[in-house]
Amino acid sequence: MSRVRVILLIIAVLELVLIGMRYQENGGFSAPVKSRVNKLERGNRLAVRQMEADLDTHSIDDWVNLGQVYSTFALMPEAEYCFRRAARLGSLTLEQQFKYGICLSRRGKIEKAIQIVMPVANSNNELAVHANQQIGFDYLRLDRRVEAEKYLRKAGADPISELSLARILIREDRVSEAIHVLDGLIARDPDSMRAHQMRAWAYEIPGDTYDEREAQASYDNSMHASGMVIIHPLSRDWDVETVASMGAAKHMMASSVALQKDEFAQAIDSGRVAFEMIEPLWRPGYAKAMINAHLANGQANAHLANGQAVEALDYLSKWLIHDGESTRLWELAGDAFLVMGDQDKAESAWLRGTRIRASKTVEANAEICRKLEQLYETQGNRAKATLFRAWHQYESGKLQWRDNNVRSALVLFTQASDVLTQNEQVWFYLAESQRALSDRTSARESYKKCLLLNKYHGRAIVGLSLVN
Amino acid sequence: MCASDDLQTAADNSEVINADSIDRLHRPSVVTILLFCMCGLFALTWGMMGVEPALNSEIPVLTRHPEVHWSQTVVPVKKHIPAQFSQLLQVSDVPFDAAIAPHEIRITNVQLVDIDGDEKQEILVCDAAKNTVTAYHYRGTEEVDLQKQLETNPDDLNEVLANGSVRHKWDQTLIGDKLIAPAHATVVDVDQDGDQDIVVSTLGDLMPSDELIGTVTLFEKVDEGYQRRVLLQDVRRVADVQFGDFDGDGDTDLVVAVFGYARGGVVILENMGDGLYRDKEIITRPGIVHVPVADYDNDGDLDIGAIVTQDEEEVWALENDGQGNFAPRVLFMTDNFDVGGGGLIAADIDQDGKMDLLMSQGDNLEYGHGWPQPYHGVIWLRNQGNWKFEGEQIGHLGGAYGTAATDVDGDGDTDVVIVSMSNDYANPRNPSIVWLENDENEFNRQHLIDTNPTELIAVGCGDVNGDGEIDIVAGQFRIPLSVVEDQPITVWIKE
Numbered sequence: 001m002s003r004v005r006v007i008l009l010i011i012a013v014l015e016l017v018l019i020g021m022r023y024q025e026n027g028g029f030s031a032p033v034k035s036r037v038n039k040l041e042r043g044n045r046l047a048v049r050q051m052e053a054d055l056d057t058h059s060i061d062d063w064v065n066l067g068q069v070y071s072t073f074a075l076m077p078e079a080e081y082c083f084r085r086a087a088r089l090g091s092l093t094l095e096q097q098f099k100y101g102i103c104l105s106r107r108g109k110i111e112k113a114i115q116i117v118m119p120v121a122n123s124n125n126e127l128a129v130h131a132n133q134q135i136g137f138d139y140l141r142l143d144r145r146v147e148a149e150k151y152l153r154k155a156g157a158d159p160i161s162e163l164s165l166a167r168i169l170i171r172e173d174r175v176s177e178a179i180h181v182l183d184g185l186i187a188r189d190p191d192s193m194r195a196h197q198m199r200a201w202a203y204e205i206p207g208d209t210y211d212e213r214e215a216q217a218s219y220d221n222s223m224h225a226s227g228m229v230i231i232h233p234l235s236r237d238w239d240v241e242t243v244a245s246m247g248a249a250k251h252m253m254a255s256s257v258a259l260q261k262d263e264f265a266q267a268i269d270s271g272r273v274a275f276e277m278i279e280p281l282w283r284p285g286y287a288k289a290m291i292n293a294h295l296a297n298g299q300a301n302a303h304l305a306n307g308q309a310v311e312a313l314d315y316l317s318k319w320l321i322h323d324g325e326s327t328r329l330w331e332l333a334g335d336a337f338l339v340m341g342d343q344d345k346a347e348s349a350w351l352r353g354t355r356i357r358a359s360k361t362v363e364a365n366a367e368i369c370r371k372l373e374q375l376y377e378t379q380g381n382r383a384k385a386t387l388f389r390a391w392h393q394y395e396s397g398k399l400q401w402r403d404n405n406v407r408s409a410l411v412l413f414t415q416a417s418d419v420l421t422q423n424e425q426v427w428f429y430l431a432e433s434q435r436a437l438s439d440r441t442s443a444r445e446s447y448k449k450c451l452l453l454n455k456y457h458g459r460a461i462v463g464l465s466l467v468n
Numbered sequence: 469m470c471a472s473d474d475l476q477t478a479a480d481n482s483e484v485i486n487a488d489s490i491d492r493l494h495r496p497s498v499v500t501i502l503l504f505c506m507c508g509l510f511a512l513t514w515g516m517m518g519v520e521p522a523l524n525s526e527i528p529v530l531t532r533h534p535e536v537h538w539s540q541t542v543v544p545v546k547k548h549i550p551a552q553f554s555q556l557l558q559v560s561d562v563p564f565d566a567a568i569a570p571h572e573i574r575i576t577n578v579q580l581v582d583i584d585g586d587e588k589q590e591i592l593v594c595d596a597a598k599n600t601v602t603a604y605h606y607r608g609t610e611e612v613d614l615q616k617q618l619e620t621n622p623d624d625l626n627e628v629l630a631n632g633s634v635r636h637k638w639d640q641t642l643i644g645d646k647l648i649a650p651a652h653a654t655v656v657d658v659d660q661d662g663d664q665d666i667v668v669s670t671l672g673d674l675m676p677s678d679e680l681i682g683t684v685t686l687f688e689k690v691d692e693g694y695q696r697r698v699l700l701q702d703v704r705r706v707a708d709v710q711f712g713d714f715d716g717d718g719d720t721d722l723v724v725a726v727f728g729y730a731r732g733g734v735v736i737l738e739n740m741g742d743g744l745y746r747d748k749e750i751i752t753r754p755g756i757v758h759v760p761v762a763d764y765d766n767d768g769d770l771d772i773g774a775i776v777t778q779d780e781e782e783v784w785a786l787e788n789d790g791q792g793n794f795a796p797r798v799l800f801m802t803d804n805f806d807v808g809g810g811g812l813i814a815a816d817i818d819q820d821g822k823m824d825l826l827m828s829q830g831d832n833l834e835y836g837h838g839w840p841q842p843y844h845g846v847i848w849l850r851n852q853g854n855w856k857f858e859g860e861q862i863g864h865l866g867g868a869y870g871t872a873a874t875d876v877d878g879d880g881d882t883d884v885v886i887v888s889m890s891n892d893y894a895n896p897r898n899p900s901i902v903w904l905e906n907d908e909n910e911f912n913r914q915h916l917i918d919t920n921p922t923e924l925i926a927v928g929c930g931d932v933n934g935d936g937e938i939d940i941v942a943g944q945f946r947i948p949l950s951v952v953e954d955q956p957i958t959v960w961i962k963e
Contacts, residue, residue, distance in 0.1 A: 004496070008503035015510035022517045029513075034520045036894035039950045074837035075894065077523035108841045140803045141843075148803065167780075168803065193730060200752070219752065228678065228730055231779055231805055280951055282569070310559055317557045318569035321549060324599040324648065326673075333557065340559075348556055356648055357681040359673035402679075425702060456740055458747035 027057025035078040043247025043277030060086045064096045072239040076107040094125045102235040110138045130234040133161045159229045166198050175209040178202045194229050196222035226403045248277030264297035284323045287315040291332050298339050309339040327358035331368050366395035390419035406436045424453040428460050440467040525892040530916035536877050538960035541636045545956045548598045572597040573956050575943030577652045580930025589930045591941050594650040596674050601644050601653045606932050607637035649674045656711045658720050663689040671705040678729040682706035704728030710761045712770035715792030725756040732756050750794045754778040760814035762823040775812035779805040799857040808832045815873035817882050818909045822851035830868035838890040840866020862911035863904045866891040874929035881906040887924035887942050900924050921955035937962035
């Protein structure tokens with residue numbers, strides 16, 4: 001054999017060895033995935049890249065975990081590829097199969113997703129309820145109502161499935177069936193806003209079940225109930241868990257834990273790392289955590305108070321410019337100024353906060369009024385303290401009303417109305433509370449007082465007509 | 469003799485030739501050639517095994533229309549921090565607004581409309597990070613003095629050169645600030661005094677919230693600017709206000725889209741004279757984004773359309789009896805809770821004298837990271853008369869959000885422009901703004917306008933530079949969890 005042939009043979013053998021090694025490394029002929037993480041913040045980008053580097057290509061679990069992370073970040077072709085690779089390595093567990101189905105569903109391959117999830121739905125696995133719900137939702141996305149109903153019913157007594165089922169039944173003009181489902185839901189959860197709301201809609205449908213009074217009663221209930229349920233399948237909880245376990249969120253979680261343990265310096269350090277990890281983005285939620293940490297540090301260490309308050313105000317300034325003002329922002333700004341001993345600025349910040357409304361379930365409006373009351377009390381300004389006590393009662397009453405604590409709300413609105421006699425909204429909410437508790441006479445008087453201040457107050461006009 | 473014997477003989481001969489004659493052409497044996505090829509094949513295989521799989525969305529790549537061209541320009545957006553705030557929060561010697569933080573990019577609405585009666589259209593912009601409503605006036609172009617630029621601001625020279633030597637000039641008028649998350653500004657002479665007032669809808673919070681945080685604020689045009697007055701508060705998040713004389717008494721009433729979150733509805737503000745309004749809720753449904761007003765049944769009075777979102781995904785009409793009493797009708801519904809209704813506009817697309825509706829769907833941002841779905845795009849609700857509307861998907865664009873109807877190509881019919889907020893922008897070839905060409909009321913051709921900037925939420929069409937051509941303006945709303953280039957307001961000027 002010539003020397004050339006020997007060399008070529010050696011090269012070929014070497015190449016075969018390299019191919020074998022790469023096959024082993026890749027877990028097959030296809031290369032591992034490298035995702036398009038260009039749109040992710042720094043921490044998540046690094047974490048995903050690390051997962052890709054650490055991937056054991058022979059491990060079904062690793063492929064599924066990576067696929068799930070990709071699904072969370074809507075890198076769907078990458079996610080599907082991972083699940084396909086996992087399936088090629090062997091049988092997936094029911095949970096893994098469910099995750100594969102969710103990936104396909106989000107990718108828009110809905111019919112295939114249903115096929116993949118079906119064995120989970122038909123199993124005795126604890127995920128069967130969620131799988132049935134998922135299939136029901138997927139059929140809704142295909143506008144196939146009959147199949148959707150079947151699987152939503154199979155999902156059983158689950159509020160999200162039941163509300164979706166009720167919606168179908170209302171649209172099918174099977175109103176009494178819908179009401180039956182909703183009544184069951186309300187019996188289990190009287191504070192379910194959505195159930196009351198849909199019940200009102202059901203009774204509005206013309207036909208045998210039409211009932212204006214029931215519709216009005218359900219509508220009223222929905223107005224002061226706080227149980228919010230929106231379509232939120234289990235997979236979205238998994239997304240939240242995934243994000244919380246990586247990147248910036250991991251450090252922010254460490255910061256919160258440290259703060260709870262009164263380890264302020266640690267809380268601040270971890271928070272700083274979290275901020276580096278969200279670059280080039282910025283988040284007011286993270287700023288709030290840092291402000292709390294700095295203010296707590298300042299309160300615990302008097303000699304640091306001024307510096308910590310300045311740090312807090314720096315975050316507040318950035319938050320203001322980045323996202324705009326909010327009630328919570330001004331409340332915290334007032335707190336920071338108070339730590340610095342600047343009562344005038346604290347007052348100004350809180351007064352600005354009273355000009356706007358707090359969002360979500362934040363109680364900032366009530367808190368600001370309470371803090372102003374205390375501030376004026378310490379300054380000996382009784383008139384203003386009394387005024388802001390009344391505002392605090394009114395704002396607290398609205399929170400109680402929102403949370404369906406109507407009796408507590410009534411007490412607070414009554415107290416507020418003693419001082420805020422010229423405020424139409426105080427009289428309106430007092431009237432609404434009285435009507436909700438069937439005190440028609442008092443409600444009538446309160447509505448009238450509201451209408452004396454604003455004769456075009458539409459909701460008071462409606463309320464008065466209901467008690468007259 | 470078998471074939472392998474032939475092969476061996478040939479190989480042997482070739483070796484002889486190679487060995488005996490160095491000055492003749494090199495002719496390796498077949499075995500050597502095969503070995504060589506094998507090495508090559510193995511090398512190729514090894515190489516291919518290292519190539520990562522091509523993973524991209526399967527969105528069809530669009531091309532531009534060969535005859536319709538625009539040039540893209542950016543409207544310069546200045547920082548805005550109310551003096552009251554900067555004075556209050558100033559605690560060190562560093563100037564408060566000196567680049568300590570940028571505004572987040574959250575343009576919620578753009579439109580081209582003449583707000584000052586000079587017969588030129590301004591770009592009216594709602595910005596929910598600065599919490600302002602601002603009008604941008606186009607002032608023509610100017611040549612950039614490169615020498616002066618070099619002397620005064622050399623750092624920006626590269627950027628200037630990249631954008632060409634001609635610069636578009638803009639002025640701006642602040643209509644109002646300290647508006648928490650303005651969603652829409654409606655230009656209307658609400659008090660019928662001959663000038664244009666502006667009614668602003670504010671959400672109170674961009675993020676989902678069911679609290680009573682929405683407002684309707686009137687900016688009444690007066691000699692020295694605008695006088696501000698709150699018309700409605702203590703309602704859930706307000707997304708839109710439109711107007712019309714609904715009760716036929718000669719004045720201008722308003723209709724309010726209360727988006728809320730899980731609770732919302734449509735509220736009429738009946739004009740009672742002297743600047744007073746009576747509020748009346750006419751339907752309760754969550755997630756009402758827009759309430760386009762038109763005479764949908766051609767009976768001479770103004771009706772109201774309403775898009776219901778937040779899982780319900782319906783389009784309603786509120787039929788006016790001419791006295792300001794409204795009968796609700798469901799025009800369209802889908803069981804697909806996931807379509808993500810983004811908006812509703814009224815336009816007579818087929819020019820048959822019956823007002824149609826265009827509904828965009830593609831808002832899939834509930835969880836921060838969305839993926840384009842096959843049903844994302846635009847639905848044409850074609851008015852068949854007698855309150856029958858036939859739905860047909862005419863545009864396909866992942867993450868579709870804002871829609872505008874206009875004659876893009878100047879052929880006399882109505883085309884459609886769509887922008888996308890949450891397309892698969894990890895792939896830079898995916899479009900962020902497209903137009904649908906109307907071809908005898910068929911929309912089979914979808915053309916690319918641009919792939920950049922991304923994450924566009926709002927679009928408006930009109931004549932920015934007064935040349936009689938249709939220009940396009942779009943507003944960017946950066947998704948909180950995604951990293952993309954900032955470009956708040958972009959104008960495509962038709963060439």
